Amino acid sequence: MSDLQQEVTNLIYLESTLLDRREWDEWIDLYTEDAVYWVPSWVNEEETTDDPELQLNLIYLRNRGGLEDRVFRIESRDSYASVPLDRTVHVVGNVLVAGEMDDEVEATANCIIHTYGKKGGLTRASLYDFRMRRDDGELKISRKKITFIDDRLEGPIDVYHL
Amino acid sequence: MNKQPYIIDNPAENDFRLNRQALVDPDVLTLEKSCIFDTCWVYAGHDSEVTKPGDFVTRTVAGRPVIMARDSNSEMRLFLNTCRHRGAKVCRERSGNTKRFYCFYHGWSYDNDGALAAVPGDDAYPDSFDRSELGLTEAPRFEQYQGFWFACFDPSVPDLETYLAGAKEYIDLVVDQSPSGTMEIITGVQEYDVEANWKLLVENSFDDYHLHSTHSTWLEYMKDAGVNIRVPNGKGLVLPKRGIGRNLGNGHAVIDNLNFRGRPVATWISIYGEDAKPIVESAKAELVERLGEERAERVANTNRNLFVFPNLMINDGSSVTVRTFWPAAADRMEVTAWAVGPVEESPEMRKVRLDAFLTFYGPGGFATPDDVEALMQVQQGIAETVSEVPWSVMTRGIAKEGEQLNSDELHLRTFWRRWNELMTGAENSAQASE
Incomplete structure (x- = not known):
């Protein structure tokens, strides 16, 4: 395995682990300041929204501040959708470095996310599309697109489900 | 179903109660399909x-x-x-x-x-x-x-405009945002299932009583972003008091509020960013030019959560959402929600609109997930306790003379009275008395 493949894989594994272990601040630190976080919606059987700025997505955050708002919400213990917090296990696989251009790396992965909470157990699956960039020598996530393969969602979603 | 009526409706005694079986019983759902969904637009x-x-x-x-x-x-x-x-x-x-x-x-x-x-x-x-x-x-x-299409599977009913009754006035207000009077569904849809009776989402979608207790994190988030979340008050405002609930006829109802959380068309708030300010201001100027000062203010600075009986909500606030829902079972519904905007809208404004939409609405928003949780808690709370706790209380505002607030429950009673009429075939005498 190349050094880059190893580094990218570790970063994706680390992100999932931090989400499952609820280490929110460390999780946010994996993202660059200008990181885009995008969960498209399905337009038809074949296509999702492809213009996040001008189409209706499930979640679209333009920078890390958007992720910080999410963590604020989770940590406030005042959002009843997140109290008690669902337990999650992310199982990530099929990590592939798709390409490298200038200072950015593109990578894809698959994720099975099992959630246990008030509704019982629930398993969802998604495709990950990452962009990563070196920030002070450290590889960070500059863009994450999460495509659920379900077009109709079972209940609400938040970052820990994704 | 127990032998009790669906609702006890006695405004003279300041009493309005809902039989919780209406939210639980599969036989009620069977009847709803024929009495309501087969007969309404x-x-x-x-x-x-x-x-x-x-x-x-x-x-x-x-x-x-x-x-x-x-x-x-x-x-x-x-x-x-x-x-x-x-x-x-x-x-x-x-x-x-x-x-x-x-x-x-x-x-x-x-x-x-x-x-x-x-x-x-x-x-x-x-x-x-x-x-x-x-x-x-x-x-x-x-x-x-106004571009919103409805179907009815009963050939004998009066036409759609007659059916819509007072709801038309509010659809007009939504559509007046567009210079050409043409709104469009923005590409993309949010579809999600909720483990709750569909009528709980009718109630929730225009229930301003729950805002502070259910959505405190959203209100905090808005405050942190520099938005004045105090509900406006004072003289010379378009609407009396801070917001009202209205019966629009045929089971339709609305909460009609003064804006406090920004509107792409056309009230700027800090969260939109300075760049968006001139765009919002020019949208407002266009409204004034086209509609006159008073109507422009009505369109640009008031919000409305419009319920069209039996299962359509048009919420025109920090963005516009069209939401409909269908009961998959007595304790489960399928929700479909779209975002709507003027066809002429600039890309800059569209971005503001969609940001506002996603901040509040949808399965990944800052407010809808808490609503969904509340509805699930109701369903779980009532499902196995109906024998011991058969009635829900829905009397907020019932003793008032004259208009009722957005946080009262007149609009919920309006829905339930029409629902009860269609389910039982009985005209409701209390309707006129409130």
Whole structure:
């Protein structure tokens, strides 16, 4: 395995682990300041929204501040959708470095996310599309697109489900 | 179902109670399908979803699989999505453009105006086989108001505009945001299932009583972003007090509020960013120019959560959402929500609108997940306790003379009274007295 493949894989594994272990601040630190976080919606059987700025997505955050708002919400213990917090296990696989251009790396992965909470157990699956960039020598996530393969969602979603 | 009535409605005694069986009992759902969804005008879709001849979308309307199509002559059609031969769906895609709908089972095909076009091996049919009688079946009634299309499966009902009654005034306010009076569904849809009775979402979608207790994190978030979340008050405002609830007739109702959380058309708040300020201001100037000062203020600086009986919400606040929902079971509903904006909207404004939408609405928003949680808690709370705790109390505001606030429950009672009339066939005498 190349050094880059190893580094990218570790970063994706680390992100999932931090989400499952609820280490929110460390999780946010994996993202660059200008990181885009995008969960498209399905337009038809074949296509999702492809213009996040001008189409209706499930979640679209333009920078890390958007992720910080999410963590604020989770940590406030005042959002009843997140109290008690669902337990999650992310199982990530099929990590592939798709390409490298200038200072950015593109990578894809698959994720099975099992959630246990008030509704019982629930398993969802998604495709990950990452962009990563070196920030002070450290590889960070500059863009994450999460495509659920379900077009109709079972209940609400938040970052820990994704 | 216990032998008690669905509602106890006695304004003279300041009493209004709902029998919780109405939210739990599968037999009630069976009856709702025939008494309500088979007799009312039900939202089907929007003009903008099928703009070109041959465009179609498929979905479920009043429980039926349908094709909403614009035929080659640009006529809007609502077909039942079932082949006249042996019943298979003739259109299996969610959307597209076609001259013909084709049933792959035996190969029958239909023109996009529904006419039966081709039958493989039709020489085997008897002389009495009449193609002209075997076109796709259309909804008996299919009419639009301001681009919003509704279907009714009871052919005998009055027309849509009569049905909409006072709701028209509020649809007009939504549509007046557009210089040409044309709103469009923005590409993308949010679909999610909620483990709760569908009528709980009717209540929740225009219940301002729950805002502070359920959505405190959203309010904190807005405050942190520099938005003044104090509800405005004072003289000379468009609406009396801070917001009202109104009965609009035929079970429709609205909460009609002064804006405090920004509107892309057209009240700027800090969260939009300085760059958006001139765009919002020019949208407001356009409104004043077109509609006059007073109407412009009404459009630009008031919010409305409009309920069109039985299962359509148009929430026109920090953005506009059209939301409809269908009961998959007594304790489960399928929600479909779209974002709506003026067709002329600039990309800059569209971004603001969609940001505002996603911040509040949807399964990944800052508010809807807490609503969903609340509805699930109600369903779980009542499901197995109905024998011991049969009634919910819905009397907020009932003792008041005159108008009622957005945080009262007149609008909820309006829904439940109409629902009860249709379910029992009894005209409600209390309706007039409140």
